[in-house]
Amino acid sequence: MSFSLAADAPRSLVCLKNVDNLLRCPICFDYLDTSMMAQQCSHTFCSLCIRKFLSYKSQCPVCNLATTELDLRNNRILDDIVKSFRATRPLLSQINSESPPISPKTPSS
Amino acid sequence: MSFSLAADAPRSLVCLKNVDNLLRCPICFDYLDTSMMAQQCSHTFCSLCIRKFLSYKSQCPVCNLATTELDLRNNRILDDIVKSFRATRPLLSQINSESPPISPKTPSS
Ligand SMILES: [Zn+2]
Ligand SMILES: [Zn+2]
Ligand SMILES: [Zn+2]
Ligand SMILES: [Zn+2]
Numbered sequence: 001m002s003f004s005l006a007a008d009a010p011r012s013l014v015c016l017k018n019v020d021n022l023l024r025c026p027i028c029f030d031y032l033d034t035s036m037m038a039q040q041c042s043h044t045f046c047s048l049c050i051r052k053f054l055s056y057k058s059q060c061p062v063c064n065l066a067t068t069e070l071d072l073r074n075n076r077i078l079d080d081i082v083k084s085f086r087a088t089r090p091l092l093s094q095i096n097s098e099s100p101p102i103s104p105k106t107p108s109s
Numbered sequence: 110m111s112f113s114l115a116a117d118a119p120r121s122l123v124c125l126k127n128v129d130n131l132l133r134c135p136i137c138f139d140y141l142d143t144s145m146m147a148q149q150c151s152h153t154f155c156s157l158c159i160r161k162f163l164s165y166k167s168q169c170p171v172c173n174l175a176t177t178e179l180d181l182r183n184n185r186i187l188d189d190i191v192k193s194f195r196a197t198r199p200l201l202s203q204i205n206s207e208s209p210p211i212s213p214k215t216p217s218s
Contacts (some may be wrong), residue, residue: 015196022190042185076151081131087124
């Protein structure tokens with residue numbers, strides 16, 4: 001069984017891929033796990049990833065701003081978003097398989 | 110033109126609706142606009158919505174925890190997620206139109 005989507009859906013799928021990237025930790029590249037935000041710069045990481053990093057170097061790994069464990073704040077809404085978003089995996093898998101190219105680069109020869 | 114999705118895609122579309130709900134402000138119900146997080150409880154709102162609320166009452170409108178403007182922190186990753194997510198609108202529109210029911214309740218008669 002399959003069902004069909006409107007012609008503008010493939011572009012949407014690519015946008016979902018952008019959302020997917022934003023929901024990943026800049027340290028481990030997996031989905032954020034217990035999201036913690038550095039309160040000065042608002043960069044967000046898995047709790048374990050950023051704590052391990054800060055124990056070694058007291059700065060944000062993305063923007064290098066001086067940061068300690070005391071500057072971390074839970075970002076719980078992201079945990080909820082990650083949970084719901086991961087359930088869209090069947091849609092995401094379409095991005096790399098069936099969806100037609102958005103801007104087909106046809107060879108000129 | 111249309112393209113077809115696997116059978117498990119409709120369920121994914123419903124999950125997208127959950128993500129959509131999480132990206133909306135609990136005060137105005139529109140998508141978050143310049144997201145601000147109350148740092149103690151991590152509830153997140155549009156900047157204008159929460160500032161207007163706090164000028165009237167010094168508590169989080171979701172959980173009632175004592176909160177002032179000084180407790181607000183930018184939650185910039187949410188702004189980026191909202192921006193990318195809104196571009197998936199063609200997919201979202203499918204939820205309320207073409208997608209078949211997830212658990213068809215066929216009458217027993
Ligand atoms: Zn991580
Ligand atoms: Zn940073
Ligand atoms: Zn709002
Ligand atoms: Zn709250």
